Amino acid sequence: MPRRRSYDHYCATARTLDVVGDRWTLLIVRELLAGPRRYTDLHADLPGISTDVLAARLKDLEREELASRHRLPPPAPAVVYELTPQGQQLLPVLTALAEWGGPALVRKPTDAVRAHWYALPLLKPLTEAAGGYSGVIDVALDEGTFHLRLGGGPPPYGDGPGEQADVRMALTAVTCTALIEGKLSVAEGVKTGLVQVSGETNLANLLRRAPGGSPSRSE
Amino acid sequence: MPRRRSYDHYCATARTLDVVGDRWTLLIVRELLAGPRRYTDLHADLPGISTDVLAARLKDLEREELASRHRLPPPAPAVVYELTPQGQQLLPVLTALAEWGGPALVRKPTDAVRAHWYALPLLKPLTEAAGGYSGVIDVALDEGTFHLRLGGGPPPYGDGPGEQADVRMALTAVTCTALIEGKLSVAEGVKTGLVQVSGETNLANLLRRAPGGSPSRSE
DNA sequence: CGGCATCCGTGACGATACTG
């Protein structure tokens, strides 16, 4: 987002990095992809960011029209930040980043965790397991619960359980990581009990008898 | 690449940004995706980078095993930098960034240009126009020539003409931008003469009678 | 308490000069 420090390259990649290449910017987008959030929520789910940088980045996102600032009506007077359609289209960028970084997910003792951070890398394997079927999946980890909105939305995912989810999946963080890295398929996870699927909807049954009985190989 | 300034988030996206999120890093990868390059070449095709930052980033990429440093044998004693397979897998990240930034490609007078910077955003429309067919396409712009390696490689693209290319395309930068933004299909470009395709290979004929006679709509 | 603005110390960055 450095208006002052632009690359000044006539190149599509450099242009994008001019807008969202600043430190913290894409992680703020990661949070806003979960839906409208307040300043304090953002600050809580972006451990390590300083208050002034968060404020500055939000202003930048607003100026670039990737996010908008709204004042909620009387009952709960609050300010929320929300992605514009243009901002929502950064999802493929975040997905590509998450897919590359998935295999490097080694837990360090100093690392912070939020359940919904698993949402982005899970979107691809679960979308494939659902065979293009739409619906909302609640995912319950020890760290907390979030939901994925397949084929619908936006937002593509959100914190906490979704409203009237079609399926609920319960699994551990370790199992989740295995799914993300492609070491375990959804079908295998269900079969071995590592992934517990509950619900009687079409989507639930689809996930239970998901294709790809053996884990997809990485090579 | 901030080992000292890590986000320390247990999140696949944040992990990737820890490694390649530093200023200039992904643009260096953009250059190295074109194949092995010397320090001086990199410096020439990354206008604005300072010599010490380039040296530091190359060291970082080497340490993270995304790039390797090789000393060329006697005839032309030089040092070249080359992406490792792990580094080459950043292509989808660069592609996603380029796709998002394509529509924002407005030429500013201060912008530098290199012909091969058009390669990344052209990969998708031309891969589609080729219908999954493999081959090497030379692309000649006023700014210079580069080549795309569809379905083969790596490297996925390179500066200058490719060795024994299957097709040669000639077009202006403006036409190129239209293709990138999806405002013009390859077939339309050929039909109107904005895109000149020469060569008698299968790939050449495929591009001439490419599908999608009307430009693909963005919605 | 939510939503910032201000101040300050440190480190990253950019420009230039210089060297093996």
Next chain:
DNA sequence: CAGTATCGTCACGGATGCCG
């Protein structure tokens, strides 16, 4: 050609203060 050295500047992180 392939960097290293130096230096001024600015962005970042942390703490604190302010205001509705």
